[in-house]
Amino acid sequence: MRIPCPHCGERDVSEFRYGGDATKQRPKHGEGNLKTWHDYYFLFDNPKGAHTEYWQHVLGCRQWFKLKRNTATNEIGEAS
Amino acid sequence: MFKPYSALALAQHALSPERPWPRAWRSPEPKSSYDAIIIGGGGHGLATAYYLAKNHGLRNVAVLERAYIGSGNVGRNTTLIRSNYVIDGNTQFFEHSMKLWEGLSHDLNFNCMVSHRGQVVLAVNPVQLDTFARRGNIMRLNGIDAELLDRGQVMTLLPYLDYSKEARWPIWGGILQERAGTVRHDAVAWGYARAADTLGVDIIENCEVTAFVMDEGNAIGVETSRGKILGGKIGIAVAGHSSHVAKMAGLRLPIESHILQAFVTEPVKPMVHHVVSWGAELFYLSQSDKGGMVFGGHIDGFNTYTQRGQFPRIQTVAECAVSLLPFMSKLRLLRHWGGIMDMTPDGAPFICRTNIKNLYFNGGWCYQGFKATPASGWTFAHTIAHDEEHDLNRCYSLDRFEKGKELDDYGIGNWTYKQ
Ligand SMILES: Cc1cc2nc3c(=O)[nH]c(=O)nc-3n(C[C@H](O)[C@H](O)[C@H](O)COP(=O)(O)OP(=O)(O)OC[C@H]3O[C@@H](n4cnc5c(N)ncnc54)[C@H](O)[C@@H]3O)c2cc1C
């Protein structure tokens, strides 16, 4: 798999570290109850198909960015 | 119709090879309704159906499998079994599984090639050896066999490891469980399928579940690629596809799907007589009966439903292999493949009721679902038949994170990117 870093261009996946679902919204500090935080932290959509996720270019510019990827095919979309 | 396998049957077939062995299980058309439906014909689904029929007298049962029997992780794993867990709940559950493995071939009338060749986990520093002593004590207190080994004993048992001064991770000792070992994985799928079929269970292949049929919030059936099928009780046991199928019922799970790769080399003469696991990195290796070195490591580390592994993982696993077992550098890799694993935040599974009536869930197997197969089917069948968890799987509920009851046996979660 090759990932297009928005800053450095396309590089091998081995240069990157994965950061999980980028559409999860962290509740505001003090918001909700235990259940709110449980759901945020422990539950995943884990879709088979379109996914927007975080990656960090650890062995390059070290920037975090969002990437669109299809989890059923690993087809890579836009990075931003 | 059903003829048990025996030495006599073997001799008869050897004498008249023109008579083929009969199919091991029927290929029935799905009925319009069953007392219980199990979604997923992997090891866990098949074992569940078998124990529903055998232990609970439920015979009007169907197993619905999207592809063919053995196509999922049950036919893709590295076949290791062990019961060396530290946390209460895990310890007893996996030991129950080990006990079921011990009698499985007889129970199923199918040679599952259960091999208690023993597993050695290697300590690479003195602190790790201390934690192994603690683990061994916990195992022994639970009646499970465990032996602590010093470096000299490891050298006698596993003479082919790197004991040189240059070894990057010096071997300090290890912990041995003699009853641990390997089991022929396909035989487990086929054995459970045949034994369940014999008890009347319908095994329906090429039948993908696409939706649930709901009635006033209760699950009453499924829509499939082969039509609608109603079920009094419905169990989900689809491993890597847990989130995907549970979502059809509106459930969101503490699970992510990740790929794990496995590797096998060209066959060589018998040399590695144990399962060898390493304390420096997640790495495990055994030698198959055909002679190939079968080994694996970590998941690739990002969620995916493709069964294609990435090259960087091949490299790190090969580095582990050569670092621990220098002879591995001379062997050629014959095959490698991947399977989609249902990873949970604490590395422990779920076998439980759900908040939907008549819908039960089994999944979140991480790296350890193969060794769990017999106990998983045994306890899931109990949970479905009695609409209540057995003592052995009460800890595997979906709400354990809410209650602060996570079962993090390795203290490092699910070994994914979260570390
Ligand atoms: C490379 C690798 C190595 C492993 N090594 C070990 C090991 O050494 N020891 C160990 O204990 N564990 C190991 N595991 C884990 C173990 O293999 C799994 O946890 C276990 O097999 C999962 O349970 P199962 O057998 O029921 O899964 P599967 O065999 O995957 O069964 C699930 C079934 O559900 C079906 N399905 C999915 N969606 C649907 C649908 N919509 N409708 C109908 N059917 C559906 C699938 O087709 C599949 O056949 C390994 C896994 C992998 C991938």
Ligand SMILES: [Zn+2]
């Ligand atoms: Zn970059």
